Amino acid sequence: MTVIKVEGRNLREALEKAKSEFGDGAVVISRKRSPGRVTLAVSEAAPRSPVDLLGMRQQARSLLASKVDVNHTNTAAIRRCLTQRGASPTLIQTICQNVQQQAASGAHPLDLAGAELARSFPVAKGRHEAGRTTLMAFVGASGAGKTTSLAKLAYRLVQTGRKVALVTLDVYRVGAVEQVRAMGKNVHCKTLAARDVLQLRSLLQREDRPDLILLDSTGRPDKDGEALRRLQTALREWDEPVDLQVFLVAEATMRPMALEEELQRMGPLPFAGAILTKTDETRRPAPVMEYLAKKGLGLAFLSNGRDLKEDFHRAGGDAFANLMLKGRVQ
Ligand SMILES: Nc1nc2c(ncn2[C@@H]2O[C@H](COP(=O)(O)OP(=O)(O)O)[C@@H](O)[C@H]2O)c(=O)[nH]1
Ligand SMILES: [Mg+2]
Structure with a gap:
């Protein structure tokens, strides 16, 4: 299950962002307040089991502890594209997190996603030995x-x-x-x-x-x-x-x-x-x-x-x- 981090100047703004990412199914797993900022760890849906919940809480903890700045309007387009292609939540999450971590590079998120995707799938190495x-x-x-x-x-x-x-x-x-x-x-x-x-x-x-x-x-x-x-x-x-x-x-x-x-x-x-x-x-x-x-x-x-x-x-x-x-x- 995908868990992401969203931020807003207040709770309402952060919740709106969560909704724009995951729609009405979004579930807040954890939240952190700092002056003028609310950060939420949000899942795309409710946990299906206690094990699920445990995994989500762990993800939420590490997301909220990370210093990476988030700008989710950036990854929303990537998330949408990958969902339309039938990508698994794990792949979507990996790509979006890696893109967020490189946000400071200034490159366009879709270009960053492209580079990440290029690395996600192996290419067969063609071998042909001369004389054989x-x-x-x-x-x-x-x-x-x-x-x-x-x-x-x-x-x-x-x-x-x-x-x-x-x-x-x-x-x-x-x-x-x-x-x-x-x-x-x-x-x-x-x-x-x-x-x-x-x-x-x-x-x-x-x-x-x-x-x-x-x-x-x-x-x-x-x-x-x-x-x-x-x-x-x-x-x-x-x-x-x-x-x-x-x-x-x-x-x-x-x-x-x-x-x-x-x-x-x-x-x-x-x-x-x-x-x-x-x-x-x-x-x-x-x-x-x-x-x-x-x-x-x-x-x-x-x-x-x-x-x-x-x-x-x-x-x-x-x-x-x-x-x-x-x-x-x-
Ligand atoms: N649209 C589309 N049709 C394809 C593609 N590759 C093969 N086909 C068609 O799929 C059908 C079956 O192809 P064929 O090579 O005979 O399959 P085989 O039974 O595995 O040998 C044929 O009508 C091909 O023209 C493709 O990439 N796209
Ligand atoms: Mg054939």
Whole structure:
């Protein structure tokens, strides 16, 4: 539960500020008077349990003891934006408190919030060793945007002169191979439908071995998890220099619980990060972003539309700040 500090020249002014922050649900946890000044520690709602109350009192004590000057009209806009994005009270509180602590810097609160948000979410570190083939496998629910994102990434890599192959293990679903082929053609990338890992190996044994293989999967978490673990075992037995990196493709519109279930069904995999798709389809990307951060999955890319050449962006501080404050990547 969020507890904040508000100040006024008198109790009435302080209470008005509390109300403008949290509306009619605001509850005063503690108050401090000094000449010409009333300071309140206010919660967004009443405590739900004695433990809750204890936590709030502790927060209130440390807030009232802190010397940090508060100007809550500054953080009200940040609080509003983050609430609209679906951010958790803990994240909102952390960002607002950090912004308040830097109030003396003179920077605009929204800029300070942007910088704080940029630091709040991890970025996946892309690794590609020269002379080795990076095998990037995308897993995620059916319809999450795996194939589209792979084609978008292939396009970016081909543009920078990389030798890329688009490979799919999704060979039984009607139309799946055709979809990958069509997308590969669109972005000028070789495609291969691999019925088994040996076909994949033959690709690695070629003279013109790709620098990167982008591996599509079927969208059935248990089957894909198993297939990738089998591949991981096979790779250990082969001499070919390959690094397997698995990326979770998560829709920004998804509920974290559904994502959790999906990950459990997949089982342990060598995850290198995540791709966030459909950021254009929601104004509330925060729950999934916070969930991924909690799982230690840094974001590698953000997708904000269907266009293969335009709507794919490298994840980073600016994009996170835009998403959380404006509700869009750019
Ligand atoms: N609006 C929007 N649609 C997307 C995005 N990424 C993928 N899609 C669409 O989502 C649908 C499913 O994508 P697909 O790549 O086939 O998902 P897959 O089943 O995980 O391979 C397709 O219609 C895509 O055009 C995105 O970032 N925004
Ligand atoms: Mg697909």
